[in-house]
Amino acid sequence: MSPEIERRLGSSYGAQRAIAADGQVLLILHAPPRPGQPRDHEVFLRLPAEGNAARWMYEGQDGGQRELMRLLDDYVKILEQLEARHERAQTASELFTIIGPCIPLARAASNMQAALQAARDAAPDDQGLIDQRDRAVEISRGFELLLADTRMELDYRLALAAEEQTRATQEVTLAQRKLNVIAALTFPLMAIGAALGMNLHSGIEDVQGWVFWAVIAAGGMLGLMIKRWVGGPSVREALISPPVAASKGISGKPRR
Incomplete structure (x- = not known):
């Protein structure tokens, strides 16, 4: 590793970034963050081209390009899992459990995209790095x-x-109002009935029997009319219009 790059490193790798010096590019990325776990660093080193292609190292070993693809695949797998959970x-509460892990993942993916863009600017002729930068852009966009x-x-x-x-509150309030109206209508009748039901002579004890049945019939008809009024269309008209049912994909557009 170039001494200039080592000089620019602190006691830890720190945030995701790219450091270029003396033809080398040190790429510091983070693995997908996990709740309650410290961040894991993924360190790549691009050495100057020897022949047709540059040499990529991963934590001191060959195969850096393969490991970089593996890291991006890890982000894609988690994104697909969260998208599947969102669809279900x-x-x-289920939506809230998606937002929790998605926030640090979106931030990490955005920082990874910025680091790969900086590495691409330092090595503009590396086609493989350009392809991985483009994948990181799509991953970051997908999480966002x-x-x-x-x-x-x-x-x-x-x-x-x-x-x-x-x-529901409006419905209960309207029902209570109508019950109060019914109570107001029936209270005089109940009071009169209670008064006439007292063991006192009122002068109507000797009326013909059909009067009794007429009163019963009139009371029944009045009860049916009040029942119809309570459950009539006025209740529905007083309520607000029901909202459109919730559906998946509010925007109606694919996320990626």
Whole structure:
């Protein structure tokens, strides 16, 4: 390794970046972050071209290009797993469990893209490095779109739940109002019935029997009319229009 590169390194590899000096390029990348685990560094060294192709080292060993492809494949696998979980998510809690790991992954993928771009600028003729840079761009874009889509759908579901709660509250309020109206209508009748039911002579004890049945029939018809009014279309008209059901892929566009 070039002494100039060693001089620019600290006690640890630190953030993802590319360091170029004396024809060499040191590429410091991070493995996909895992919750609760320290970050793992993936260190690559590009030596000057000998013949037709440059020599890539990985942690002091040959096969750097193969290991760089493997690192990018690890990011792609995790992205595909999170996308599959997003497609299966049915609740807000399931969406929230996707956002948690997606945030550090999106940040790591973006920093990896920037480091590969810096390495590509230092070695513009390395076609393999250009291809890997382009893959990193797609990976970073995929994580960003997945994170944005998941956040949007989570916000939509929370807003939908709040709207449904508001509608339910309005329904209960309207039902209570109508019950109060019914109580107001029936209270005088019940009061009169209670008064007439007292063991006192009121003068109507000797009326014909059909009057009793007429009162019963009138009360039954009035009860049916009130029941129809309580469950009638006015209840539905007073409620807000139901929102469109939640669906997958709010934007309707592919993420990658």
